[in-house]
Amino acid sequence: MNDDTDDDTGNAAPAGYRRSAGTPRAQARRAELLALVTDDLARHGLVDFSLRRAAKAAGTTHKVLLYHFDGAEDLLREAVELLRERRVESSLAAAFDPGHAQTLAGRVRALWPVLTGTGEGQRALDQALGLAMYDPGRHAALAVDAADRFLPPLRAMCPPQWSDQRKEEVAELVFAALRGFLVQRRTGSSEGDVGGEAGFAALLRMLEREEAAG
Template identity: 65%
Template sequence: MDEETAPEKAGYRRSAGSARGEVRRRELLERVTDEVGVNGLVDFSLRRAARAAGTTHKVLLYYFDGPEDLLTQAVLQLRERRIDRSLTAAGLASPTLSGRVLAIWPVLVGEESWVLDQAIGLAMYDPGRYAELARTASTRYLPALISLCPPQWGDERKCEVSEFVLATLRGFLVEWRTSGDGPGIEAGLAALGRALDHEEATV
């Protein structure tokens, strides 16, 4: 039985878990993710995703548990790309924590950021279907921020500071998306940098 004619019920999609099936699933997901990154989440459907992936909606149902699952996986993929770019930017920045954190901001408001903002909005609008989009955000971003903290800090301190940074950057992202107050956000980022410099100087 080939994937074009395979039954759509999840219980029959056993070969999707094979090594070959996983490669195929990742290939399809990459194509759909690229499409979502360009066109956003509005009016997302299996047929639209299938066109982007160069296949049929039945094939996508062979590898994914419906449109919500596929959309969630695509958003998570976009988020991973953003985190990877953020860590790269932070790694090229100054040796201070504030320098590393502030280097992330251009990435957060750069490529595909509007799609990830849509994802959070969708999770707030319809949490019953899309809560996972918001729930996984902290679990993905927090470890990345913790990794930027000075290595001599204890785990509790790293977590506290990272939570503070995450909440602050989220607030700035909402402000940037809703008001576009560039000067105000720049002033806020400068204050965040000073707070982190003070924290790092505290023994």
């Protein structure tokens, strides 16, 4: 991400600059701008992201973006969140496809190819996680959003008779394991992700045993 300064960069606008954007028309315009910036992020990743680049992608000016967003970091966070929302929707569509086993292990198995694929915005999402790990003081929200978005559906995949605590524990375990496998897959040997695939297979066996235990 480019740390330009002042208006060109997207540091927060001067006090009083950002006016109310709460009207339906303004909200629709904000959503339109965010979608355009998100599409650019999906194509080109986070490297050299700035308010200037975002404005060009959205066909507008940095001042218009500052009317709707609190600077480049706010815009980046929302764009990453939207990218993740798209990926989550694709993952859940696969997980809950009736053509797959309607068990926790079956659903996790079904969503894995979506998470490991090279679909829309994957590079940007990988870079966002890297930023959060590299500078958590500044970019922790880029990773926290992932947990907030993935954990509820993972809990919903658990057997309904399980207690809330058990669902929470298993969802946290699955999320942490999948994130670890993804990081290994993105940063590991170019010869293949043998260790990650073995770990994923072990995770599925563990989930099958957990479900069989009732």
